[in-house]
Amino acid sequence: MKHLSKNENIFLIFVFFIIFVIGSLIFSDYGISIDEDNSRVNGFVSLKYILELFNFDLASKVENTIKTPDIHSYFEQGNGVVFELPLSLIEILFNLKDTREIFLLRHYCTFLIFFFSLIYLFKIINYRHNSFFLGFLGVLFLVLSPRIFSQSFYNSKDIVFMSLNIITLYYGINYLRKSNFKKGFIFSFFSGLLVGTRLLGIYLPVLIICFKFIQILRFSNNRKREILSLFFLIFCTLIFIYLFWPYLWEDPIKYFLTAFKKLANIPIEIYTLFLGNYIQVEFVPWFYTIVWILITTPIVYLIFFLFSLYFNLKRIGSRLIKIDEKKEFNDLWRGENEKVDILIFLNFFIPIFSTIILHSTLLTGWRHLYFVYPSLILMSIHGITIFKLLLSKTKFKYLIILILISLLPTINWMYKNHPHQYVFFNSIYKKNFNKYFVMDYWGLSNYHALKIILNKSNKESVKVGILGNGDLFLAKSFLDITDRKKIIVDNEDLLNNDFIIDNYNRWNGIKNPKHFAKIQKKFKKFYDIKVNNIPINSIYINKIK
Numbered sequence: 001m002k003h004l005s006k007n008e009n010i011f012l013i014f015v016f017f018i019i020f021v022i023g024s025l026i027f028s029d030y031g032i033s034i035d036e037d038n039s040r041v042n043g044f045v046s047l048k049y050i051l052e053l054f055n056f057d058l059a060s061k062v063e064n065t066i067k068t069p070d071i072h073s074y075f076e077q078g079n080g081v082v083f084e085l086p087l088s089l090i091e092i093l094f095n096l097k098d099t100r101e102i103f104l105l106r107h108y109c110t111f112l113i114f115f116f117s118l119i120y121l122f123k124i125i126n127y128r129h130n131s132f133f134l135g136f137l138g139v140l141f142l143v144l145s146p147r148i149f150s151q152s153f154y155n156s157k158d159i160v161f162m163s164l165n166i167i168t169l170y171y172g173i174n175y176l177r178k179s180n181f182k183k184g185f186i187f188s189f190f191s192g193l194l195v196g197t198r199l200l201g202i203y204l205p206v207l208i209i210c211f212k213f214i215q216i217l218r219f220s221n222n223r224k225r226e227i228l229s230l231f232f233l234i235f236c237t238l239i240f241i242y243l244f245w246p247y248l249w250e251d252p253i254k255y256f257l258t259a260f261k262k263l264a265n266i267p268i269e270i271y272t273l274f275l276g277n278y279i280q281v282e283f284v285p286w287f288y289t290i291v292w293i294l295i296t297t298p299i300v301y302l303i304f305f306l307f308s309l310y311f312n313l314k315r316i317g318s319r320l321i322k323i324d325e326k327k328e329f330n331d332l333w334r335g336e337n338e339k340v341d342i343l344i345f346l347n348f349f350i351p352i353f354s355t356i357i358l359h360s361t362l363l364t365g366w367r368h369l370y371f372v373y374p375s376l377i378l379m380s381i382h383g384i385t386i387f388k389l390l391l392s393k394t395k396f397k398y399l400i401i402l403i404l405i406s407l408l409p410t411i412n413w414m415y416k417n418h419p420h421q422y423v424f425f426n427s428i429y430k431k432n433f434n435k436y437f438v439m440d441y442w443g444l445s446n447y448h449a450l451k452i453i454l455n456k457s458n459k460e461s462v463k464v465g466i467l468g469n470g471d472l473f474l475a476k477s478f479l480d481i482t483d484r485k486k487i488i489v490d491n492e493d494l495l496n497n498d499f500i501i502d503n504y505n506r507w508n509g510i511k512n513p514k515h516f517a518k519i520q521k522k523f524k525k526f527y528d529i530k531v532n533n534i535p536i537n538s539i540y541i542n543k544i545k
Contacts, residue, residue, distance in 0.1 A: 122138065299428075
């Protein structure tokens with residue numbers, strides 16, 4: 001790993017400080033997603049279980065705060081509570097009552113986890129490429145990924161899992177570089193946190209264990225000590241998974257298998273707009289995730305990722321053909337750098353191919369696989385280093401300048417479309433994404449639509465309903481207390497509302513509901529929330545009232 005100079009350290013601190021300040025200033029700008037209340041309940045389910053198990057007085061306070069089901073019957077147990085549980089405890093201890101205050105705390109903590117993961121992303125790149133600048137560039141790439149950046153404020157499921165994946169990957173690389181009991185313990189700790197956030201995280205410690213086993217067979221000079229170190233890592237990982245996941249405490253094997261069975265397929269009748277057709281999420285085509293990655297990742301990242309992908313496939317194929325257990329030179333990897341490259345390559349592709357093979361249910365875009373995105377960034381950075389080998393120093397400097405210039409349109413787009421960066425599509429579908437793909441699938445813009453209605457209406461109170469799918473009650477709860485009192489949500493009798501919100505979510509697969517024609521006669525377009533000049537949320541006002 002490159003030792004940073006004083007100037008490099010100062011610059012790096014400045015960059016992270018700017019990111020931290022920006023996040024701290026804008027975290028309250030985003031709306032609230034329809035999944036956030038479920039995530040909050042998930043934390044309280046485990047908190048109640050623990051408090052009752054140890055007979056703490058706070059258990060009754062949980063019941064008074066939120067209706068909490070039994071831990072073993074709660075449907076969300078496929079998701080761990082590493083992030084949710086501490087926030088639930090904070091909410092109880094500090095007696096937080098206001099819903100906006102509660103969810104803003106959650107948004108800020110989600111951002112903090114993401115922020116710390118950026119530091120580890122830099123460390124991985126600096127370790128692999130021995131380059132301060134490439135580490136800085138990798139951090140920029142991740143921050144300037146519009147969908148990832150926006151969701152780093154409110155997606156406590158996928159972004160927290162992604163962030164912990166980065167941190168765990170770093171400690172896994174560190175363990176493989178030079179194994180000892182201390183490094184094995186640290187990696188096990190973060191593996192426990194990873195799996196305790198989402199069961200799918202089990203693949204990463206298994207991958208590291210496989211790599212270590214290969215190292216012991218092929219390269220180890222002290223196999224007995226290395227084997228002991230590996231068994232210690234496995235033991236500690238199992239212990240930490242058990243500790244960080246209260247759902248497993250009563251019967252770890254039984255409930256782990258129960259959660260694992262739920263992992264691949266979630267029986268749910270939800271439709272998503274994909275390539276212009278409404279498809280039930282249980283039956284999305286095998287290329288679903290690949291398409292989503294290609295259309296929502298900035299083009300420049302994809303270009304270098306594809307170069308790295310080609311190079312890695314060629315090198316791995318060559319190694320497999322020539323592999324010889326008697327000749328160390330003809331092995332799967334030569335040296336630490338190639339080993340890290342293969343690990344990152346597998347960290348990206350194993351989860352994607354697993355979802356394809358298992359026909360996994362993938363809800364709303366590809367957010368369930370966001371955790372592979374940092375590996376895409378790492379491979380993209382690797383693709384840039386390939387050009388460094390092919391070009392002269394002068395030409396490579398010009399390439400770096402072009403890459404930095406290419407980031408400017410993304411920065412401008414993120415600024416112009418704040419806080420709706422979650423509807424980013426690259427130039428492949430930039431102009432007509434609304435015809436082919438689901439947009440604001442989590443209903444973030446509903447909150448902003450309510451604020452617009454309040455700002456532009458002179459009435460003391462307004463009746464508002466939503467067309468299609470959405471949770472206006474949750475969006476209303478995220479408003480300031482005084483504003484909440486002015487909003488009356490009525491989804492039963494849409495035609496008698498003052499306003500109707502349409503965020504274009506048609507989870508039932510219907511593009512034009514039957515009653516939409518009646519609504520068009522009685523209501524007129526009042527306001528559009530737009531991205532790329534395309535409405536992602538439309539507000540209609542009653543012409544008669």
